[in-house]
Amino acid sequence: xxxxxxxxxxxxxxxxxxxxxxxxxxxxxxxxxxxxxxxxxxxxxxxxxxxxxxxxxxxxxxxxxxxxxxxxxxxxxxxxxxxxxxxxxxxxxxxxxxxxxxxxxxxxxxxxxxxxxxxxxxxxxxxxxxxxxxxxxxxxxxxxxxxxxxxxxxxxxxxxxxxxxxxxxxxxxxxxxxxxxxxxxxxxxxxxxxxxxxxxxxxxxxxxxxxxxxxxxxxxxxx
Numbered sequence: 001x002x003x004x005x006x007x008x009x010x011x012x013x014x015x016x017x018x019x020x021x022x023x024x025x026x027x028x029x030x031x032x033x034x035x036x037x038x039x040x041x042x043x044x045x046x047x048x049x050x051x052x053x054x055x056x057x058x059x060x061x062x063x064x065x066x067x068x069x070x071x072x073x074x075x076x077x078x079x080x081x082x083x084x085x086x087x088x089x090x091x092x093x094x095x096x097x098x099x100x101x102x103x104x105x106x107x108x109x110x111x112x113x114x115x116x117x118x119x120x121x122x123x124x125x126x127x128x129x130x131x132x133x134x135x136x137x138x139x140x141x142x143x144x145x146x147x148x149x150x151x152x153x154x155x156x157x158x159x160x161x162x163x164x165x166x167x168x169x170x171x172x173x174x175x176x177x178x179x180x181x182x183x184x185x186x187x188x189x190x191x192x193x194x195x196x197x198x199x200x201x202x203x204x205x206x207x208x209x210x211x212x213x214x215x216x217x218x219x220x221x222x223x
Contacts, residue, residue, distance in 0.1 A: 044096040051088035058082065058153070067149055075147025078158025080119045087111050110192045117185040119161030120168060124178045126157065128169045138162045 038046070057070050058081060073081055090111075123142070130138040139162045146156040157165065168177035189195075 040095050044092045047088045047092035047095060051085040051092065054081065054088065055085045058085070061152055071147045071149050074154050074158065075143040076159050077115065078119060078142070078146040078154060078156045078161055079122055080115050080158060080160060083115050083118060087115075107192055110188050114185060114188050114192070116160055116164050117181050117188070119157040119163070120165035121178065121181045121185065122155075122157035123161035123165030124169055124174055124181060128165065128174055130162065131166060131169050135162070135166055138166050 054073075057066075057073065061067065062070060077084065091107075094107075130141045133141070139159050142157060142162045143159040146154045146158040148154060164181070165177070168180060171177075172180060
């Protein structure tokens with residue numbers, strides 16, 4: 001009996017370390033890093049290339065396919081097409097600076113709203129001339145107006161300008177809608193650029209102090 005007990009205890013002892021070793025081996029398995037998508041440097045290069053293409057599209061009128069594509073983008077964005085190269089350069093810089101851009105999707109959404117609001121500002125400041133028709137007819141007229149290939153460059157708002165500008169003008173009137181657009185645009189620019197009211201106050205105080213020091217220095221030199 002004692003021999004059986006000894007062999008059973010030995011078996012238990014041999015099983016217990018085996019299980020522990022299995023658990024340890026599972027815990028010690030290295031986690032393989034999963035890399036998805038393009039590297040930050042490649043994405044920055046792509047954003048820079050898109051910025052250059054849109055800048056060339058704004059400057060060069062071109063012919064045939066180039067003119068058709070240029071007309072389409074002007075019809076959609078109007079004068080707000082100038083914001084697309086700026087947005088792409090911004091994305092290029094922050095992507096090159098940071099390996100993983102914080103809240104990237106949120107910044108893209110905010111940038112899209114800024115483009116919409118700038119288009120609405122142009123539409124409202126231009127007198128909201130198509131508010132006498134329905135919403136979709138207004139968008140169609142705005143697209144046709146800005147996609148006109150007979151002019152070198154359009155200063156209209158494009159289709160994007162009517163998406164927010166049309167309902168805002170109907171609901172608030174031109175003056176109030178213009179103020180709302182300005183305030184909302186400034187607010188979104190502050191958010192995406194990570195600028196606070198404290199930063200603006202500090203910059204303003206530094207500017208005032210520099211102006212005061214320059215005035216005092218000029219006054220001393222005149223004496």
